[in-house]
Structure formats: structure tokens, C-alpha cells
Amino acid sequence: MTRSVWIKADDSVGGWETRKRRITTAIEAGADWVLVDEADVSRVRELGDINVAAFRSDADLVDSVETETARADAYLVGKDGEGDGTVELPNDFSGSADLSTLRRSDNRAQGAYIRIFDEDYEAFAEEAAYDAEHTIVIGEDWSIIPLENLIARIGDETDLIAGVTTAEEARTAFETLELGADGVLLDTDNPDEIRATVEARAASEREDLSLQYATVTAVDSTGMADRVCVDTASLMDHDEGMLVGSLGRGLFFVHAETAESPYVASRPFRVNAGAVHAYARTPEGGTVYLSELQSGDEVQLVDTRGNTREAVVGRVKIEKRPMFRVQAEVETDDGVDRIETLLQNAETIKVATRDGRKAVTDLEVGDELLVYYEAVARHFGEAVEESIIEK
Template identity: 75%
Template sequence: MTRSVWLKADDAVGDWDARRKRITAGLEAGVDWVLVDAADVGQVRELGDVNVAAFTDGDAKVIDEAEPQAEPDAYVVGKDGEGDGTVDLPADFSGSADLSTLRRDDDRADGAYVRIFNEGYEEFAEAAAQEADYTIVVGEDWTIIPLENLIARIGEETELIAGVTSAEEAETAFETLEIGSDAVLLDTDDPDEIRKTVEVREAAERETLDLDWAEVTAVERTGSADRVCVDTGSLMDHDEGMLVGSMSRGLFFVHAETAESPYVASRPFRVNAGAVHAYVRTPDGGTKYLSELKSGDEVQVVDTDGHTREATVGRIKIEKRPMFRVEAEFSDGDRVETLLQNAETIKIATSEGRKAITDLEVGDEIRVYHEGGARHFGEAVEESIIEK
């Protein structure tokens, strides 16, 4: 599931200066959407590149030609109406202004905004979700229980967005019922809280891999090959690296060049990843050949415990270098291998800690990601394949 962070910045926040400061903090933190009033869409566009949703009533989509407004990416109904309690809920939900607007074939609104005051509003939100692409729910006296109920009832027909005021609340929303909301609508002026909420979103999207131990069965010098260094736009920690290998079913953990040496300065943005033919794992669970990588691509960064994150490739360096062939065997007898440069700066994760490839020996236990099946254009497929 792809999660997102929406930032609330309508006139309830204050004057335009207050709204602008909040939006700017959101842009700098990396929020995905900004929710504003329709009149502010153009000004938000001038501040930066972000998806913009606008509060509107059913008629506000017909723009006055004398004073044209910038178009948002999504219109949201519910403010100053039934959705926020300004207008009492009707006995017959199907006759409400909000839902009739959502159901119109022409100029259909995209989203619904509902504050959950009681069970009636919870039912109203559930009804709105049947029609809306985006359903924003903001809990009042109760927050977790209504969200649990809506997650269980709504299904996949809408993107459910939970109102929150902090990163801690966002984390709870993303974890509720082990499914979580699709997104959160954050209402805060605190730049640190905005940044932390984006970090929570990123953590919620990341997978954790089960890394296996494999026993080294061969370490052999080979001739030279075209070796690839992957330089990213991110600094990596001491226990981070990438998963690379000659065979897609077994990718070797190779450390980033974070260690100092007497001869070479550390380069914590770099992984010396092996020969051009090898695979590297990407954030979507796929693979790419190292030879395919280019500036702007995303690769998956992994730590020795299997926690992952994404990093953007800044540069690829391909040079001819002498290589080692490393072969390792899993407990089930499956053997995998890869080519790595013959150099002291290339470190492998072993059961005894990080170890230079030049010191690796037969019998060492090393970290390898073991995955069954084969790959076709980087995608896992179920078919028979022989790699050797």
C-alpha cells in the first residue's frame, strides 16, 4: 500500500501568511498533498510542486470567467456543510448536499470531508466513501474506534484519510487494525512535527526483509570485469548497504563504504556493488541490472537486520577492475554466487561482523537475501530457470 501525507492549510489555520508558512514547511518536509480553500490554489502552485486539494461547495467548480481560479488536483466537499457539522445531518443521507454533489455525473467532486462527532457522522462518512475517491475523516471525542470501524467497512473503494495532529497519531492511524488508513491529514504548524509525520509515512511504506545466512564455499580470483560503483544522494549508516548478486534468487549484502582506511577516505554515499551483469534490488521489490542504473533511479538500501529504505542514484561509475567470484550455499543446499571487486574497501556482512572481501574465507557465514523463483525484466515470476 502506498501511503501519503496531506497537510491542512485552509482559512481555519489563519491568514495567508500563517497558511503560507505551514505550506512551505510541508513542501520542505515532502508532504504529498496540501488541502486549502479554492481561492488559494494558485498561490500554492507558486510556492512549489505538490498535489493540491481544494475545499469547495457543489457550485464552486463553475469558475467565474472574470476572476478565474487555478484548478486543484482534487475538489473536496463537506466544509461549511454536513461534513463538518455546520449543517445538521439530514435524516435521509441520500438527500444531503454532500452526497448529491459527489454523485453528479458532470463536475463530480473528488472527495468528502467528514468530522466524526457521533455514530451518525460515522455512518455518513461510510456512505460518502461509496462515492468519493478520497474520504477524509477527522475524529473529535473519539478517534481510534471510528477509524477502526471505517477501515473494516469501507474496503478499497475509496482512499481513507485520517485526521491527525501529530506524528504519533499518524503512526497509530497507519497501524490501526494492521491495515491502517491510506493517508493522514495533518493539522499542525510545527515544522518538526510535519517532518516527523513524513518520516512515519516513509517508515510505514518500507518492507523488512528476512536475511539468511549462507556459508561461503568458494572465493576465487578471476580476471577483470566492468565494475559498478553506485553513488547515491543519501548518506548510509555503518550497518547499511545494498543487495546485489549474479543470481536473482540469492542477493549478497554488500556494505556501503562507510569505513575509514589508511589509504582511502570513507564514501558513505557509495556501494561498490560488483560487475555490470549483476542484479541490485529496488524499492518496489524488483531488481535491475547494475548496467541499467542511471542518475535519478531509485535503489533499495538495506541494513544488516533487513530494514529497508530507498535512495536516489546520483552517479554510476563503471571501471575495469580485477574481481573475486564468491559462492555461498544455503542450509537447503541451494548455491548462489556473484562477482565483487578485489579490493580491501569492499566489505561483506559476516556472522563475525563486517569483513573485507580480501579476507573472506571458505566456511565464513555471510548475509544473503534468499528468494525463490526467477526474474523477467526485474519482476519475480514462477517458472523453471537454471542459473549457473
């Protein structure tokens, strides 16, 4: 699931300068959407590149001319109407409605904005969701309308966006029922909360990998090969690196060059990853050949505990260097499997062992290396269930 962060910036939050600060922070923090009134769409376009959702109202219907810059990416209804309680729900409402109740005569709206005051509004949100691409629900009392109900009932029917006021509430929304809301609408003027909510979104989508140790069975000099350094656009911590290997089922943890040495300054944005043929893991759980990486691609970073995050590749350097072949055996459910990779013969390339960080040049048979192992075959980087022999 790809989750999203929406920032509320319509006229209910204040004047234009207040709204502008929210929008600017949202763009700088990497939020996905801003929700504004239709009159502000062109203003948002001038501030930066972000998806714009706009409230439609009866007053907007008189405007017949719509320029490209004034066109929103999505239109929502519900503000100043039945959705937010400004207009009461119909007396004959019995849990049967659709988005047309909120649209009135405007057929452009693709989404609904509904505040949940009681069970009738919960039912109203459920019915509107069947006709809405985006359904934003603002819980006025979550003891009456738990988010679990909406996720369970309409989570597959619409892009369900939960209203929140803090990053902590956003984390809860992303984790509810283990599935979580598809997104959150954050209502705050606090820039730190906006940034923290975007980070909470990113963290909710990341993998937690189960790493294990493999025992080194051989370290052999293989001569020269084309070696790949992956320079990312992110600084890595001391315990972070990448998973790389010659075999798709077994990837070795290789540290980023965060350590100082007598030979070269630390480069905490770099992983000296191996030869051009080797696999590297991507944020989606696939693999890519090191030779295929280029500026702008994404790779998966991992720490020694298996926590992951994504990083953008800034540059890839391929040079001829002397290499080692590192071979290891890993315990599996079916016995013992042998995996291997090629790493540069240099003191600055470090791997994670049971005894701590160790240079490749100091590796010995019997050392235990941190690896990621999954008993699957891969086809064009994707895990497949078929018989493939790698050796």
C-alpha cells in the first residue's frame, strides 16, 4: 500500500499567509497533497509541485472558465454542507446515500469530506465512499466512530483519509487494524509536526528484515573486475549499509563508508557494493543489478538490526579493481545453503560480523557474516516460485 499525507490549508485554518506557510512546509517536507479552497489552486501552483485537492462549493459553480493552473488534481465536496454538519442530513436519511448527496449539481467532485458526529454520519461516510475516489473522515469522537470500523467496511472501496492533528495520531492511523488508513489529513500550523507526519508515513511503508549470520567458508582473490560504488543522496549512520550479493536468495550486508581510516576520509553517503553483476535490494523488496543503477534510482538502505529506509542514488562509479570472492554457508529450513559475492580487495570495505565491523581484507574462514536470506528465485528482480539454479 502506498500511503499519503495531506495537509489542510483551506480558509478555515486562517488567512492566506497562514495557509501559505502550511503549503510551503508541506512542499518542503515531501507531503503528497494539500487541501485548499478552489480559489487558491493557482496560488499553490506558484509555490511548488504538489498534488492539489480543492473544496467545491455552491459559490464556485458560477465560474465557467477554468485555466490549467487553476485546475485541481481532485475536487472534494462536503464543506459547508452535509459533510461538515453545516447542512443537516436529510430527515429521511437511513444509511442510504451516495456522493451525489454532497455534489448537488456539481459532477466534477471525486471525493468526500465528512465529519463524524454520530452513527448516522458514520453510515453516511460509508455510503459516500462507494462513489468517492477519496473519502476524508474527521472523527469528532473516536469512541463513537473508531477508525477500525471504516477501515474494515470501506477500506477497499475508496482512498480512506483520516483526519489528524499530530504526527502521533498519524502513526496510530497508519497502524490501525494492521492495515491502517490510506492516508491522513493533518490540521496543524506546526512545521515540526508536518515533517514528523511525513516521516511517519515513510516509516509505515518500510520493511523490517530478519537478518541472520552465515559462516565464511572461503575468501579467494579473483583478480580484476568492474567494481561499483553507489553514492547516495543521503548520509548513512555508522550501522547502515546495503544488501548485495551474487545470488538473489542470499545478500550480504556491506557497511557504508562511515568509518575514518588512515587511507581515505569517510564517505558516509557511499557503499562500495561489489561487482557489476551483483544484486542490490530495492525499497519494494525487489533486486536490481548494480550495473543498472543510475542517478535518480532508489535503493534500500538497511541497518544491522534489519531496519530499512530508502535512498536516492546520486551517482554510480564503476572502476576496475582487484576483487575477493567471499563464500559463506547459511542455515536454512532445508539444511545448509551456500551463497557468495565479489567485494573489492581494500581495507575500506567493511562487513558486519558477529564480532563487529570487519574489513574484507581481514576476513577469515569461520567468521560469521550478517546476511539476508530468502529461499526464492528471481526473474527480472521479482521473487518467483520456480526452479532456478544459481552457482
